[in-house]
Amino acid sequence: MISNIKNKIIKLKKKIKLYEYFYNVLNISLVSDYKYDKLMEYLYKLEHKYKFINSNDSPTKKIGDNFLNEFKISNHLLPMLSLDSVYNKDRVLNFYNYIKKCVKKEYFDFCCELKIDGVALNVLYKDGSLVHALTRGNGYSGEDVTSNINIINNLPRKLLGMQFPEILEVRGEVFMLKSDFINLNKNLNKNFSNPRNIASGSLRKNKKLSNVNLNRKLFFFAYGIGFVKPENYFLSHFNMLKKLKSFGFCINAYNLYCNSLKKIFSFFYKSVLLKEKLNFEIDGIVIKVDSIKYQKKIGHTYKFPKWAIALKFDTEILKSKVLGVDFKVGRTGVITPVANLSPINFSGVIVKNVSIYNENEIKKLNLKIGSYVFVKRSGNVIPKIVKVINNKFEKEIIFPVICPCCKSNLLFNKKKKTSRCINGIFCKKQKEKLILHFFSKNGFYINGIGPKLIKKLVNLNYINNPLDVFNLNIKILCKLDKINKKSASNIVNRLRKFKNINFFNFIYSLGIPEVGISTSKNISEEFSSLKEMMNASYKRFIKIKNIGNKVAKNIFNFINSSNNIKYINRISKVIKILF
Incomplete structure (x- = not known):
């Protein structure tokens, strides 16, 4: 068993390292951020559980150390750490409670910012003049890309004013505007995958290709600091952003100073709406403890600061409107409400219907017909309503007291909070789903005995249970729409031939x-x-x-x-x- 676990960890490390090499060096994303983060999370769990298998070369202990040979490597004055990424409210709550425990206070302030999907850059200034610009690298040293920063139009070479620190490391994100990315693809007749890859590739281009770089406009948003002298120059993260703006840096205008989880989550959902409207890519929000004093007290791991966290979009969260609600009868008679939505496009997958589970969930969400909703879909997971915004043009959703199919009275289960039709096979929908389940791929699968055929046969009362299907004949099947004598004969022959299970x-x-x-x-x-x-x-x-x-x-x-x-x-x- 131990050898199996060890092999699993080795394979997982290799997979993650491959993804990191393609992403950090070749600027190619082989997997989504969500899938990468989930693999890292799984590796963390395995390494924590089987500590004796742990090794120093693990991706969990490195921020990324893939350097290009053509760049000089220089050290950051203070480590430039990555961010721990989470995808749900529970993890944010855990983070909040951890901070509360560390600072030993009931109330404390946060600064929330949009998480720009670009390339991290560390810029060093001495006496107000730019000295060098480094990539994040392995968090402790990075590639010196000073020669390529001429393509970042809004990065100050000299700080404004007179009250700036003697030494200052400014951290920020380099990115390309969506509009510039579209124009670049048109002008070069290329099909680059995304603005982030272009930003990274341009910043790390060989000097010989600098003329190509000049065609690529990049922007820089400052989001934090590293080393600063004097040490206590900044006391608050939020005020530090204002100071950086006064020095000539561009700061993302969408940020929030707050002290409650409610306001943090509200900012997150507003950022979902902003995502499509902004002229640059974002993939979530960053939540930071505002007090610099508390940040130092809380500290960091080798890889992440403990005082900050990234709440990322769970693959996709999109806005829609509830047009109506259908009540579906399941195989066991349980009634499931299904919201009919104005169509939403999840990377090519059109979603029009979302299950709401039960009556209790409708009340919990305060869902109504006409409500605007945020719908989440991760990978190929079933879509889910995660937030509801009500408006004055709404109608209450009235849960049925009789079965939508057979009109018999429903039985409410207080413990499970579900309504159920107890009419069994006398309810056509239950009968249909019972037979469908019997002939499903994991059951008695016979090619040709599918949902459309079974539905027709049940509606016309030709079958009442799976046994009746085996007694079908050509005469009955030919009475159905779009089934000729040859098709009917093939179905009957299959039913006679395939009787082993x-x-x-x-x-x-x-x-x-x-x-x-x-x-x-x-x-x-x-x-x-x-x-x-x-x-x-x-x-x-x-x-x-x-x-x-x-x-x-x-x-x-x-x-x-x-x-x-x-x-x-x-x-x-x-x-x-x-x-």
Whole structure:
């Protein structure tokens, strides 16, 4: 087992290092920030759990040390650390509580800024004059790109005023405007992937290619400081930004000085709206403890400051409007509200409907028809409403008291906070989904027996349970739209030919509540026959791998229902179960 864990950690490190090399050196993003951060988080957990496998070459202990040979390497006067990235409110709450514990105060101030998606740069000034500009590098030393900063139009070569510090390291983000990026692609007839890669590539171009760089306009927003002399020149991060502005630096105008989580999250959701309107790329917000004194007290790890955190957009959060709500009947009769939204485009995936889980969730979100909503979608995960903005043109969502399909009374479960139709197979929607589940890919899969066919057959009352499907004939199938005699014949032949099913697929096809394919496999390994399983006690089920009290109860109750016993006996005579 230890060797397997060790191999897993080695493979994970190699994968992350490859992504970092492409991103930091070649300016190519092989994966999204979200996926990269999740891989890093997983590596942290493994290294924390198996400390004896830990090594100093791990990406978790380095900020990035891929340097290009053509640049001189110089040290930062103070480490230029990276930021810990989080994607949900709970992690921000953990950060908030940690700060509270460190400073031993109930209330303290934060400074929130937009997180620009560009390239970090450290610029050193002595007596108000620019000395050099370094990339972040490994956090302790960086590449000297002073020769290329002529393409950053708004970076001051001399500080304004007379009251600036004797020595000052200014940290900021170098980026390209979206409009300039579009024009660059047009003028050069290229298809560069994103402005961040262009900014990084231009800043680190060979001197021989400086004429190419001149065509690429870059901008610099100052967001912080490193070393400063005198040491206590700045006392507040928010006021420090104002000071830097007075020295001639451009500061991102969208920032917030606050002392509550509520205001921080409000700033985050406003930044979601700003994302599309801004002429530069952002990928979240940065939350920083405002007091410089507290920042020093809280300290940092080798890689991150502990007093700051990046709350990043969870792949994508987009705004939409609730046009209406449908109430869907599930396989077990549970009623699920589904919000109909004005269409939103998640990187090519159009989303029009989002599940709201149950009536309690509607109340919790204070969701209404006409509400504006923020919808989150990570990778291929199901979209979710994360915030609601109400307006005066709204209608209350009225949860049904009778089944939308069969009109029977619904039963409300106070514990689960769900409404359920208890009409079983006498409810057409439940019947349809029960049969669909039986013939799904993890159940008794037969090519051609899909959702459209089953829906038609149920609506016309030709089938009432999975057994009826095996009794279909050409005459019945030909009565359906778009099915000719040849298609009907093919379906009937498949039903006659494919009557073998693995035991675990059969268990899954029964649709036992909360029994998925992996649980079905675990059950099938425990019993050598269907009869043995049907006669098993509750205690025997609870001993099976990964089965708890609740699932064991569901299985035991299911196999001891008289209707289910009759149904299983009948179907086991029609099909052959393979053990």
